[in-house]
Amino acid sequence: MKQKSAKEDFLEDEEGAGWIVTYADLVTLLLVFFVLLYSISSLNMERFRQAFESIRISLGKDMTTLGVIEVMEVPQLDRKELTLEEIFGRRSREEAMVEDINAFVAERNVGDNITVQILNNKVVVRIQGTILFESGSEQLMPQAEPILGQIVHIFKAYPEYNINIRGHTDDVPIATLRFPSNWELSAFRATTVLKYLIEKGVSPFRLTATGYGSLLPLRPNTTAENRAMNRRVEFVLEKKG
CATH class of the missing domain: 3.30.1330.60 (OmpA-like domain)
Incomplete structure (x- = not known):
């Protein structure tokens, strides 16, 4: 029986564990996301949009990118400010x-x-x-x-x-x-x-x-x-x- 070379073993291990890199990126981005939320009590919607547009996640082999979340449609307000509770549904x-x-x-x-x-x-x-x-x-x-x-x-x-x-x-x-x-x-x-x-x-x-x-x-x-x-x-x- 033909033995696999050390190079082949390395390539198989690298291919099988490739998802770990994507997963680690995702966890890191989520950590940044929640730290950002914790650090402020209210959000300016334009800054909110810009912040999340700048954070991208790579998915799949074709490396297509998706936003962390799609910024929700929020009616234009006279006061222009939304609290975190309003944005994430904790307060209607x-x-x-x-x-x-x-x-x-x-x-x-x-x-x-x-x-x-x-x-x-x-x-x-x-x-x-x-x-x-x-x-x-x-x-x-x-x-x-x-x-x-x-x-x-x-x-x-x-x-x-x-x-x-x-x-x-x-x-x-x-x-x-x-x-x-x-x-x-x-x-x-x-x-x-x-x-x-x-x-x-x-x-x-x-x-x-x-x-x-x-x-x-x-x-x-x-x-x-x-x-x-x-x-x-x-x-x-x-x-x-």
Whole structure:
């Protein structure tokens, strides 16, 4: 039987162990990747893209190269910054929006008038009508504009969400030349807020306005306090598509 030469043994060993080199490269690149993530708390998306475009992995005998990851499609944000939790899914965009709104509510000390929650993957922001409109009117009061202005700023940072503006009233009847019923009043109020958002730069393609009158109360219309809670404007934000 013909014995293999030392040269043949070396070539076979080198060919069989060739995967180790690729594996070692991969482990090294992954180490660099996680060190990079650990060293920062938030990422500028353009730097994020450039960093990952510069890191390549060689695969297979033909040495084709692939990026460590394909940089995900992220909507352009007003603030241009994403936290690591948002990028890698540890915190949803809905949760991030709720945190932003709650921070604004705490800063303005308007927690009695504004609430926000996530319902069925939608973000619902409720603002009591008493800080937006005078009784029986659809015109915004002066003190409403700073509040709505900050809300608009937050909404513009989340352009992937459509916004349904909903007007609600209590069950006390109204009958004026301008508003024959609460249906008209609630619809006019929702439309007034919609116009304000458009004037402040929110795309009209994201917006709808609906008046519900007294049809959907939060509480029974049995006390003055409950009726005040039911007079409200809601923003219901849902991801497009």
